[in-house]
Structures are given as C-alpha cells and as structure tokens.
Amino acid sequence: KQEVTQIPAALSVPEGENLVLNCSFTDSAIYNLQWFRQDPGKGLTSLLLIQSSQREQTSGRLNASLDKSSGRSTLYIAASQPGDSATYLCAVDTNAGKSTFGDGTTLTVKP
Amino acid sequence: GAVVSQHPSRVICKSGTSVKIECRSLDFQATTMFWYRQFPKKSLMLMATSNEGSKATYEQGVEKDKFLINHASLTLSTLTVTSAHPEDSSFYICSAALKVAYNEQFFGPGTRLTVL
Numbered sequence: 437k438q439e440v441t442q443i444p445a446a447l448s449v450p451e452g453e454n455l456v457l458n459c460s461f462t463d464s465a466i467y468n469l470q471w472f473r474q475d476p477g478k479g480l481t482s483l484l485l486i487q488s489s490q491r492e493q494t495s496g497r498l499n500a501s502l503d504k505s506s507g508r509s510t511l512y513i514a515a516s517q518p519g520d521s522a523t524y525l526c527a528v529d530t531n532a533g534k535s536t537f538g539d540g541t542t543l544t545v546k547p
Numbered sequence: 548g549a550v551v552s553q554h555p556s557r558v559i560c561k562s563g564t565s566v567k568i569e570c571r572s573l574d575f576q577a578t579t580m581f582w583y584r585q586f587p588k589k590s591l592m593l594m595a596t597s598n599e600g601s602k603a604t605y606e607q608g609v610e611k612d613k614f615l616i617n618h619a620s621l622t623l624s625t626l627t628v629t630s631a632h633p634e635d636s637s638f639y640i641c642s643a644a645l646k647v648a649y650n651e652q653f654f655g656p657g658t659r660l661t662v663l
Contacts, residue, residue: 472654479640479656479657480640480657485651525590527591529652533581533596533644533652534593535593535642537591537592
C-alpha cells in the first residue's frame, strides 16, 4: 500500500526566501507525481506534474524534482511571496488515476 | 489542460436528506473518474473509482449504499450522499482521466457539503 509523507507539516518564512518542501513515498512503481496548491476552503490547483520517466519540471518560480528510486520528490519555491501562502499537497499516482495524497505542508510567507 | 467541473460548489442540507454532486469533464472524454473526500485539516482520501457503463469500485471502508456513484456517460459522474448525517459533512473532490493514453488526471474544484 502506497504511503506518502510530507515534511515539514508547517513552514513559516520571511518574504524573499527560497524554500524546499519534501515528499516521500514508499512504492516506487508510480505513473506520476503531482504537486498541488490548496487555499483555505478551496479546491486543488495543479502546480507541476512529473511523469515517472521524468526527473524534474519547472514553472516560473517553482521547480519539482523526482527521484523514483529513493521515493522522494521536492518542490522548490524561489523568492517566496506572501501570495504563496497556502497548503501544498503531493499526490502519487500508482494505478492509472488512483492517487495517494500526503497530508500537506502549510506554508506561511510573512511580508 | 483539460477542465473538470463540479456542481454544486457548496451545499447545505438537513440531516436525513440525500444530496447529489455532479462531476463533468468539459472538453474531453473520461472513461474513469475518481471521487475523493477531504476532512478538515486532513488530506484527500480516495473513496471510489467510477467507471463509465459499469459499477463503481469502492475503497475499503467506504459504504457503497451510502455513497451512490453513477457514471452514465463519458463526461458525467454523479455522487449521491444518501440519508446524509452531520458526519458526512466534508469537501468532496472528483477527478477524471482521459479516455485514451492515460498520463494524468484532472481535478474538479470540489464541493463543500454541510449537513445540519
């Protein structure tokens, strides 16, 4: 059974800092790994999707890496802004759409 | 990317009533849709896999008679919470996978259900 762990559970940083969010998973047989953002009371916003054959994906200030063999992914956020404050979820797809989610990292970026 | 919609976005109902939530893939066909539930301050948990034209597959611990799923077409799946109780209050999110060449699923915006 796939298990997904996200560390840290919460993170508070001053504006402008670069930061890294971590996601680990127990079963390396995955289709893809996806990072989402969720604002309070809202749905999911897809940030980056990494296919199992890929090592990383970049979008703007975000960069996500994937190391299947070690069961790890990181989400790097450069030059953080208060608008980046949200909960970031990592989801691992192990069976053509059946995703296992981590509990998320709640990020607060202070002005 | 492909768009998935959910309706309603928010619903409040009385205990004992049934509530239907729709999940639609707007610009693609999806043979498979997934229903997730999110408890407050918790992550999403897969409830069931909805297959077009066949019965849904429920995850362990999910009552199939409580959460009725119908996937009548390639663009629509519905989740009906029957005889809702306050403990059914939650955020329900669906996702849809492309009919061919699966490589990712697309998530809907979610439905907030509050049972009084």
